[in-house]
Amino acid sequence: MLFNSYAFLFGFLPLALAxxxxxxxxxxxAASVPFLALASVAFYAYWKxxxxxxxxxxxxxxxxxxxxxxxxxxxxxxxxxxLGVVADxxxxxxxxxLDFLLGNIAWLAGATWNAPRIVMxxxxxxxxxxxxxxxxxxxxxxxxxxxxGNYALFVTIFPHLIAGPIIHHAQMRPQFARLxxxxxxxxxxxxxxxxxxxxxxxxxxxxxxxxxAADAVFNAADHGARLxxxxxxxxxxxxxxxxxxxFSGYSDMAIGLGLLFGVRLPLNFDSPYRSKSIIEFWRRxxxxxxxxxxxxxxxxxxxxxxxxxQRLRNVFVTFFLGGIWHGAxxxxxxxxxxxxxxxVINHVSRKLRPAREAPSAVLAAGKQFGTLLxxxxxxxxxxxxTIAGATHLLASMALLGPxxxxxxxxxxxxxxxxxxxxxxxxxxxxxxxxxxxxxxLNEPLKVSSEPLLGSLARRAPVxxxxxxxxILCGCLFAAALARIWxxxxxxxxxx
Amino acid sequence: MSPVKLETVSSALPAEEAxxxxxxxxxxxxxxxxxxxxxxxxxxxxxDKYLRYQALSDPATPRAYWIYxxxxxxxxxxxIAFIGTSRTGRSINTKRLQEDLARRGIKAHAANLxxxxxxxNMHYALAKELLEHRKVKxxxxxxxxxxxxxxxxxxxxxxDPQDIIFAPLFVNLRYFSDLARLPxxxxxxxxxxxxxxxxLRKPTFVPPPYEGPNRDDSEYIVTRDGKKHYFDMVRTRExxxxxxxxxxxxxxxxxxxxSLSWLEYRLPRYYVERILKLAAQHGTKxxxxxxxxxxxxxxxxxxxxxxxxxPLINPGSRVxxxxxxxxxxxxxxxxxxxxxxxxxxxxxxxxxxxxxxxxAR
Numbered sequence: 001m002l003f004n005s006y007a008f009l010f011g012f013l014p015l016a017l018a019x020x021x022x023x024x025x026x027x028x029x030a031a032s033v034p035f036l037a038l039a040s041v042a043f044y045a046y047w048k049x050x051x052x053x054x055x056x057x058x059x060x061x062x063x064x065x066x067x068x069x070x071x072x073x074x075x076x077x078x079x080x081x082x083l084g085v086v087a088d089x090x091x092x093x094x095x096x097x098l099d100f101l102l103g104n105i106a107w108l109a110g111a112t113w114n115a116p117r118i119v120m121x122x123x124x125x126x127x128x129x130x131x132x133x134x135x136x137x138x139x140x141x142x143x144x145x146x147x148x149g150n151y152a153l154f155v156t157i158f159p160h161l162i163a164g165p166i167i168h169h170a171q172m173r174p175q176f177a178r179l180x181x182x183x184x185x186x187x188x189x190x191x192x193x194x195x196x197x198x199x200x201x202x203x204x205x206x207x208x209x210x211x212x213a214a215d216a217v218f219n220a221a222d223h224g225a226r227l228x229x230x231x232x233x234x235x236x237x238x239x240x241x242x243x244x245x246x247f248s249g250y251s252d253m254a255i256g257l258g259l260l261f262g263v264r265l266p267l268n269f270d271s272p273y274r275s276k277s278i279i280e281f282w283r284r285x286x287x288x289x290x291x292x293x294x295x296x297x298x299x300x301x302x303x304x305x306x307x308x309x310q311r312l313r314n315v316f317v318t319f320f321l322g323g324i325w326h327g328a329x330x331x332x333x334x335x336x337x338x339x340x341x342x343x344v345i346n347h348v349s350r351k352l353r354p355a356r357e358a359p360s361a362v363l364a365a366g367k368q369f370g371t372l373l374x375x376x377x378x379x380x381x382x383x384x385x386t387i388a389g390a391t392h393l394l395a396s397m398a399l400l401g402p403x404x405x406x407x408x409x410x411x412x413x414x415x416x417x418x419x420x421x422x423x424x425x426x427x428x429x430x431x432x433x434x435x436x437x438x439x440x441l442n443e444p445l446k447v448s449s450e451p452l453l454g455s456l457a458r459r460a461p462v463x464x465x466x467x468x469x470x471i472l473c474g475c476l477f478a479a480a481l482a483r484i485w486x487x488x489x490x491x492x493x494x495x
Numbered sequence: 496m497s498p499v500k501l502e503t504v505s506s507a508l509p510a511e512e513a514x515x516x517x518x519x520x521x522x523x524x525x526x527x528x529x530x531x532x533x534x535x536x537x538x539x540x541x542x543d544k545y546l547r548y549q550a551l552s553d554p555a556t557p558r559a560y561w562i563y564x565x566x567x568x569x570x571x572x573x574x575i576a577f578i579g580t581s582r583t584g585r586s587i588n589t590k591r592l593q594e595d596l597a598r599r600g601i602k603a604h605a606a607n608l609x610x611x612x613x614x615x616n617m618h619y620a621l622a623k624e625l626l627e628h629r630k631v632k633x634x635x636x637x638x639x640x641x642x643x644x645x646x647x648x649x650x651x652x653x654x655d656p657q658d659i660i661f662a663p664l665f666v667n668l669r670y671f672s673d674l675a676r677l678p679x680x681x682x683x684x685x686x687x688x689x690x691x692x693x694x695l696r697k698p699t700f701v702p703p704p705y706e707g708p709n710r711d712d713s714e715y716i717v718t719r720d721g722k723k724h725y726f727d728m729v730r731t732r733e734x735x736x737x738x739x740x741x742x743x744x745x746x747x748x749x750x751x752x753x754s755l756s757w758l759e760y761r762l763p764r765y766y767v768e769r770i771l772k773l774a775a776q777h778g779t780k781x782x783x784x785x786x787x788x789x790x791x792x793x794x795x796x797x798x799x800x801x802x803x804x805x806p807l808i809n810p811g812s813r814v815x816x817x818x819x820x821x822x823x824x825x826x827x828x829x830x831x832x833x834x835x836x837x838x839x840x841x842x843x844x845x846x847x848x849x850x851x852x853x854x855a856r
Contacts, residue, residue: 006671006672006675006676010671010675186515186516186518186519189519190519190522193522193523193526408697411697412690412695412697413686413690465518465519465522467521467522467525469522470522470523470525470526470529471525471526471529473526473529474525474526474527474528474529474530474532474533475529475530475533477526477530478529478530478533478534478537478678479533481530481534481675481678481679482534482537482678482679482681482682483679483682484679485651485675485676485677485678485679485680485683486679
């Protein structure tokens with residue numbers, strides 16, 4: 001079920017909220033936690049009921065592995081960890097990469113490969129990574145979740161289940177404990193509504209209005225159609241904005257939904273296109289994946305503990321694997337390798353020429369532009385279906401293509417959405433800044449009571465409990481509802 | 496009971512005081528009112544109805560645009576209008592029907608305004624558009640061996656806003672879906688209309704040049720790629736029987752006992768009554784045309800409700816020859832010719848086209 005579908009907005013969500021708060025209002029706070037887990041499994045089952053067995057099987061398996069680890073010697077725990085991680089990766093390998101691997105082996109052997117039509121269960125990358133992290137954390141701390149309901153909810157909680165943010169058990173456990181014993185603060189619910197609406201608007205009003213142009217240009221590139229430089233740039237810019245608003249919109253919706261159920265989920269985006277270096281970009285883009293890759297790949301590989309060369313090698317390998325995580329295809333590998341190379345170059349250049357403390361505005365703008373440019377080049381590989389399609393598009397962008405195109409963008413309104421999207425991506429505050437949301441459990445949620453117009457006049461807009469915020473959110477929600485009468489899918493569901 | 500704060504007391508911050516439950520309710524009320532006001536505003540946006548009919552562009556064989564063109568742009572009279580599903584589309588050739596009638600001394604113009612898929616509400620939307628804009632002598636409404644419980648899935652594309660908003664709510668599986676989609680449709684069509692006026696619209700579907708007053712799809716259809724697909728295939732009896740068995744296995748029998756059929760089939764019956772009422776208001780006669788499936792009953796059970804009120808043209812077993820069928824629910828060109836000729840015979844016998852007979856003399 002898509003968050004931007006009528007089935008979700010008018011069916012699943014109101015029903016889940018009604019039962020969840022109904023239970024709590026009748027004093028069954030503890031029961032609301034397993035209910036949320038059940039509702040999350042039902043949410044997942046809506047896509048393809050048979051895949052629910054894979055999800056539930058994976059949850060049960062990892063739960064017992066962790067339980068066994070917490071009661072085992074170091075050596076046995078290590079064996080169990082290996083077993084758990086291998087099984088998790090094996091599941092991922094089978095569903096996500098087997099076709100690709102066997103296809104390439106067959107190609108190398110000069111044979112033909114008839115793909116066995118393995119359909120990947122939705123969200124498998126996310127729930128697998130979440131559980132691998134959990135197993136590693138359990139191994140390190142030698143503790144594990146005793147309550148199966150808590151564990152099941154931790155993995156399956158529906159706002160994050162399909163496309164993240166990737167969460168850690170340590171973040172969720174105290175929140176589930178509070179859910180069982182304490183009331184949910186109205187601040188969380190109000191912020192949840194506001195953040196969800198912002199995310200819905202990002203996805204539906206911005207990303208979905210850019211998708212046709214991006215699709216038209218990239219599909220044309222993949223088919224070798226003639227593309228002018230202008231059109232190639234328009235398509236690339238459209239996709240750059242589309243993927244940002246699509247994924248950050250989804251993440252906002254996830255955070256908003258989490259809050260509606262009294263759970264704070266981690267931030268996933270922090271205005272990444274404002275980054276002035278590629279290293280900064282990766283601190284702002286898909287932040288929970290970056291942290292996961294750092295904690296569970298980069299550091300175990302040795303991190304920066306064995307000298308500069310090893311560090312750079314580890315950085316590259318981490319990004320390379322990050323690329324593979326996104327999909328089974330050479331374009332994703334190229335994307336990961338490209339970002340690995342960017343980050344390595346960034347580290348080397350920092351070593352050679354340490355950054356000035358206060359760079360000029362022109363230099364800062366130049367850095368931002370340069371960062372965005374290389375990110376866009378990498379997005380071409382990420383979006384194209386083939387390496388040939390990507391290079392064809394890049395050649396057109398570099399003025400090496402024809403002067404006229406055989407395709408055109410679907411609608412002139414696209415330019416409006418590009419200008420608006422660019423302005424928002426580059427100049428507007430991030431959702432958490434607008435709402436003062438924090439995922440840190442030791443910091444209170446600060447819902448502003450300041451009038452929206454007052455905060456706008458101060459050039460520090462904040463969306464809080466004011467009537468103007470409610471009206472703005474109401475209009476955005478209505479506009480999003482109007483836009484989804486012909487719904488589109490989320491990009492990151494594919495990864 | 497006052498809510499327990501998750502963390503430290505946030506009221507220490509002057510402009511960031513804790514939200515009370517009443518304040519949350521006020522916020523939610525204002526938000527809800529804003530959503531409602533915005534949706535109502537969107538629903539009231541005007542648009543060019545011709546673009547609305549173009550929006551229902553079936554990927555393979557769009558035809559709603561032609562229906563609109565035939566009703567609004569073509570001055571050729573519409574004496575006989577057929578409204579139904581693709582069964583009617585594949586079994587009635589209006590050009591042949593006109594020739595048949597002419598041979599019997601009746602000069603009448605016919606138009607086949609069928610639309611793909613089942614759903615009586617769609618037939619109502621088409622009948623309304625037709626009867627409110629054209630003087631029609633005879634409306635021939637498709638009847639099959641069953642009543643479809645469900646509304647047409649594309650009703651929201653063609654229907655007027657008031658017909659979506661005030662559609663029967665009870666036992667209407669698509670009511671809320673259609674209602675929720677209406678503001679979006681209105682906004683899209685409004686923008687399309689405005690962009691069109693400014694010369695900036697880039698449509699995904701462009702109607703071809705007008706295809707004439709008799710756009711029949713019984714001999715062949717032309718798909719969007721410009722290819723003609725003829726319905727001249729004749730299957731063997733064994734093939735048709737196998738197809739019949741498969742189709743019959745897929746039929747959902749009545750879900751409720753006969754005493755509750757009024758409930759289960761409330762929606763199609765409601766819309767048939769509305770069509771009959773509308774026709775009466777415009778002085779248009781209505782007849783039902785039974786378009787059976789291969790192997791279907793000789794008499795349509797749903798007709799019993801209307802017997803004595805509305806005549807029925809029933810080909811009975813005359814079209815059950817396996818050589819008349821392309822597949823179980825659609826005739827081939829041989830079947831369409833047989834069906835059309837039979838319908839012409841029956842129409843000629845009805846008194847409704849008497850004026851046409853006089854004119855032909």
